[in-house]
Amino acid sequence: MIITRKEINRYNSIIGNIKKDNVLVDIHVHPFDLFTENMNYICRTKGIYSNCEEQYSPPFITAMDVNTSKQKQVMLKVFTSSELGNGKVFKSIDFTGSDVLKDYMKLCNLDRSVLLPVAIDDESNRKQMKMLNEMFGSNPMYYLGYSIPPEIPFDLIYKHLFKIMENQTITILKIHPGINKLDLSSREGLNHINAILSSSGKLKIPCIIHGGKTQNSDGSINDFSSIDHLSNIDWSITSEKVIIAHCGAFLSDLYQFDNSILPSLKKLLNRYSNLMVDTSGLDTDILDSLFRNIDSSRIIFGSDALYFSQWKTITKILYTLENLQMSIGDIFLEISSDNPLKKILKEK
Numbered sequence: 001m002i003i004t005r006k007e008i009n010r011y012n013s014i015i016g017n018i019k020k021d022n023v024l025v026d027i028h029v030h031p032f033d034l035f036t037e038n039m040n041y042i043c044r045t046k047g048i049y050s051n052c053e054e055q056y057s058p059p060f061i062t063a064m065d066v067n068t069s070k071q072k073q074v075m076l077k078v079f080t081s082s083e084l085g086n087g088k089v090f091k092s093i094d095f096t097g098s099d100v101l102k103d104y105m106k107l108c109n110l111d112r113s114v115l116l117p118v119a120i121d122d123e124s125n126r127k128q129m130k131m132l133n134e135m136f137g138s139n140p141m142y143y144l145g146y147s148i149p150p151e152i153p154f155d156l157i158y159k160h161l162f163k164i165m166e167n168q169t170i171t172i173l174k175i176h177p178g179i180n181k182l183d184l185s186s187r188e189g190l191n192h193i194n195a196i197l198s199s200s201g202k203l204k205i206p207c208i209i210h211g212g213k214t215q216n217s218d219g220s221i222n223d224f225s226s227i228d229h230l231s232n233i234d235w236s237i238t239s240e241k242v243i244i245a246h247c248g249a250f251l252s253d254l255y256q257f258d259n260s261i262l263p264s265l266k267k268l269l270n271r272y273s274n275l276m277v278d279t280s281g282l283d284t285d286i287l288d289s290l291f292r293n294i295d296s297s298r299i300i301f302g303s304d305a306l307y308f309s310q311w312k313t314i315t316k317i318l319y320t321l322e323n324l325q326m327s328i329g330d331i332f333l334e335i336s337s338d339n340p341l342k343k344i345l346k347e348k
């Protein structure tokens with residue numbers, strides 16, 4: 001199913017209308033490639049950074065195919081770059097910075113983005129936080145997340161975080177067991193995540209955790225963040241909200257979602273009132289199942305930009321809601337404004 005530019009502009013005017021009296025937020029944005037060896041960004045002009053020689057040109061809206069198999073190809077292309085050669089499956093994000101992201105946000109009427117770094121180790125964490133502050137730190141359009149480096153011993157996590165939060169404003173903790181190779185079924189993995197959750201409660205900071213499969217840098221897949229692993233965790237250790245990103249379905253298909261992920265997700269959401277899910281990285285068929293099965297009070301809008309354009313994720317969501325004959329404006333307002341601002345972020 002091709003959505004024409006005219007249709008996308010109609011969706012945009014619906015968003016434009018609800019935006020008038022409201023602030024619209026994207027909870028799930030990666031300002032950098034998750035594999036930070038590609039992070040040698042240079043400031044070209046104010047607000048625009050790049051790690052390639054090409055000239056920056058602002059993004060624009062095109063017609064888009066929301067057919068699920070087409071989306072799967074898009075997804076694979078996003079995470080694969082032939083120039084990188086064997087063993088390097090991740091495409092780098094060539095352009096980033098406050099003006100680059102602003103260009104994407106302007107296309108679909110978004111006001112704020114929550115930026116999620118993923119620490120591979122202590123060194124990459126320091127590099128990312130330095131760049132995050134330099135590129136976005138003083139701009140009120142952006143909230144900064146933080147990711148705890150995996151080598152911090154679990155009994156020092158609270159101390160580490162306390163020190164970080166003394167020196168800068170952090171809005172949310174990003175947890176990525178797949179990239180950090182954190183085995184949540186092992187004692188070590190549980191100690192680590194329990195320490196993060198208990199620090200989240202003490203320091204009053206919400207969390208967002210990758211949910212679903214993870215592609216390793218050699219192209220293989222790991223399931224450290226699968227719904228089965230997430231189901232082993234006591235989420236009530238923190239009283240703060242915890243968002244399960246991608247509804248626990250990253251790189252999964254509708255059959256897997258409906259038959260194994262959704263039943264476990266429903267159990268988790270029923271058991272823990274502080275859990276929510278986000279819409280990032282999902283195709284229209286899974287979005288359809290999500291909106292039919294999970295109350296919108298538990299759903300948050302996230303796009304997984306800069307890997308995916310925010311307007312594309314919004315198009316998929318509005319297309320799905322319209323097909324379901326649900327109230328597009330009301331639900332999008334709830335998931336992109338009411339839920340993030342009242343439940344997750346402290347309004348600026």
Ligand SMILES: [Zn+2]
Nearest residue numbers: 028030280304
């Ligand atoms: Zn992500």
